[in-house]
Amino acid sequence: xxxxxxxxxxxxxxxxxxxxxxxxxxxxxxxxxxxxxxxxxxxxxxxxxxxxxxxxxxxxxxxxxxxxxxxxxxxxxxxxxxxxxxxxxxxxxxxxxxxxxxxxxxxxxxxxxxxxxxxxxxxxxxxxxxxxxxxxxxxxxxxxxxxxxxxxxxxxxxxxxxxxxxxxxxxxxxxxxxxxxxxxxxxxxxxxxxxxxxxxxxxxxxxxxxxxxxxxxxxxxxxxxxxxxxxxxxxxxxxxxxxxxxxxxxxxxxxxxxxxxxxxxxxxxxxxxxxxxxxxxxxxxxxxxxxxxxxxxxxxxxxxxxxxxxxxxxxxxxxxxxxxxxxxxxxxxxxxxxxxxxxxxxxxxxxxxxxxxxxxxxxxxxxxxxxxx
Amino acid sequence: xxxxxxxxxxxxxxxxxxxxxxxxxxxxxxxxxxxxxxxxxxxxxxxxxxxxxxxxxxxxxxxxxxxxxxxxxxxxxxxxx
Numbered sequence: 001x002x003x004x005x006x007x008x009x010x011x012x013x014x015x016x017x018x019x020x021x022x023x024x025x026x027x028x029x030x031x032x033x034x035x036x037x038x039x040x041x042x043x044x045x046x047x048x049x050x051x052x053x054x055x056x057x058x059x060x061x062x063x064x065x066x067x068x069x070x071x072x073x074x075x076x077x078x079x080x081x082x083x084x085x086x087x088x089x090x091x092x093x094x095x096x097x098x099x100x101x102x103x104x105x106x107x108x109x110x111x112x113x114x115x116x117x118x119x120x121x122x123x124x125x126x127x128x129x130x131x132x133x134x135x136x137x138x139x140x141x142x143x144x145x146x147x148x149x150x151x152x153x154x155x156x157x158x159x160x161x162x163x164x165x166x167x168x169x170x171x172x173x174x175x176x177x178x179x180x181x182x183x184x185x186x187x188x189x190x191x192x193x194x195x196x197x198x199x200x201x202x203x204x205x206x207x208x209x210x211x212x213x214x215x216x217x218x219x220x221x222x223x224x225x226x227x228x229x230x231x232x233x234x235x236x237x238x239x240x241x242x243x244x245x246x247x248x249x250x251x252x253x254x255x256x257x258x259x260x261x262x263x264x265x266x267x268x269x270x271x272x273x274x275x276x277x278x279x280x281x282x283x284x285x286x287x288x289x290x291x292x293x294x295x296x297x298x299x300x301x302x303x304x305x306x307x308x309x310x311x312x313x314x315x316x317x318x319x320x321x322x323x324x325x326x327x328x329x330x331x332x333x334x335x336x337x338x339x340x341x342x343x344x345x346x347x348x349x350x351x352x353x354x355x356x357x358x359x360x361x362x363x364x365x366x367x368x369x370x371x372x373x
Numbered sequence: 374x375x376x377x378x379x380x381x382x383x384x385x386x387x388x389x390x391x392x393x394x395x396x397x398x399x400x401x402x403x404x405x406x407x408x409x410x411x412x413x414x415x416x417x418x419x420x421x422x423x424x425x426x427x428x429x430x431x432x433x434x435x436x437x438x439x440x441x442x443x444x445x446x447x448x449x450x451x452x453x454x
Binding site: 131200244 | 391392393394395396397398406409410412413415417418420421424425430431433
């Protein structure tokens with residue numbers, strides 16, 4: 001049972017998609033596993049023949065336990081543990097029990113599942129459809145009264161997030177360094193770039209921003225890597241976890257690999273593909289583990305500053321606030337500029353505030369010259 | 374297209390770019406960002422879908438005019454879609 005991150009202890013086998021005797025190839029999906037983050041498709045990382053399935057649908061299996069035996073054609077069959085497998089998140093609506101005579105939208109189904117609701121008890125609208133509104137109404141009308149402390153039950157994804165963040169705050173001595181950075185040059189450059197592009201090829205500002213963040217991180221390796229077993233292992237490439245909010249609540253941070261080495265269009269396509277698969281529940285295992293740093297971008301019309309929490313075993317996370325139009329002193333005079341507050345949360349076991357300050361200083365220079373950065 | 378056809382087209386694009394919303398009731402007056410927690414990527418995908426479905430060019434400066442269902446129908450109608 002592969003681990004999908006620091007917050008995963010076990011998974012429940014939903015179904016096998018291959019049977020003993022089947023020849024399987026690297027990248028094939030072997031099984032579906034339910035976790036707190038949704039259903040995960042278990043991906044095979046080597047060719048061979050599936051010899052035995054050691055878990056049954058419905059079994060709850062601890063991380064690290066062998067669930068299948070793969071005959072790779074070598075002297076002995078290797079168990080398909082973490083070394084051979086990696087999972088893929090998949091919030092497939094089809095896994096939910098069907099309710100006869102009633103249509104449930106995928107978004108409503110996901111929200112109901114994350115809220116621990118029995119979907120068969122939710123009253124549909126006049127056309128027999130259970131949508132987000134019906135789930136929310138059900139939650140409001142059936143929520144248990146708050147206890148003396150005002151606490152209510154945590155939902156599954158919220159539990160997973162809370163577990164990871166509590167561990168992070170317990171184990172990682174965080175420090176925070178922040179700068180307000182003038183991104184007018186980036187936005188001007190982007191407006192010109194997009195004016196020359198077709199509608200389908202236009203760039204969100206997150207695309208060049210993430211590229212520049214990644215290339216700047218290569219100059220500050222102490223902010224990019226993993227801290228495990230008392231040692232820091234810097235990453236040679238920037239594999240950026242991108243924090244993506246789920247509709248109906250929750251957050252997931254799948255990774256885009258080698259962000260610094262991607263062209264703008266490669267990064268645009270990667271980001272579009274990733275967000276699309278988060279929305280439709282088609283994430284891959286390799287995207288849920290292996291990020292060397294996380295970028296969390298609040299986006300437009302949100303808030304100015306984000307103070308993020310590091311996702312272990314990473315050693316830094318970069319939080320980007322909304323772009324705000326502000327009076328700003330430039331070239332000795334007050335001008336109207338577009339400003340973004342960027343915060344680095346770093347791990348004091350690996351780096352100091354000076355590293356983050358150096359990173360932000362370099363970032364500011366790169367963002368001022370987006371055409372060459 | 375008449376208003377009903379334009380409304381159907383906009384909703385089809387909406388559900389294509391956000392398939393998890395398929396079947397949801399769309400309030401015509403509320404911006405998609407508020408109604409369905411659309412982020413920038415969702416909205417850009419929606420604009421791309423609208424461009425492909427209608428065949429019209431949509432400059433970035435016009436994005437604020439496409440915030441909700443009624444806004445989109447009015448925008449497309451004004452461009453003789």
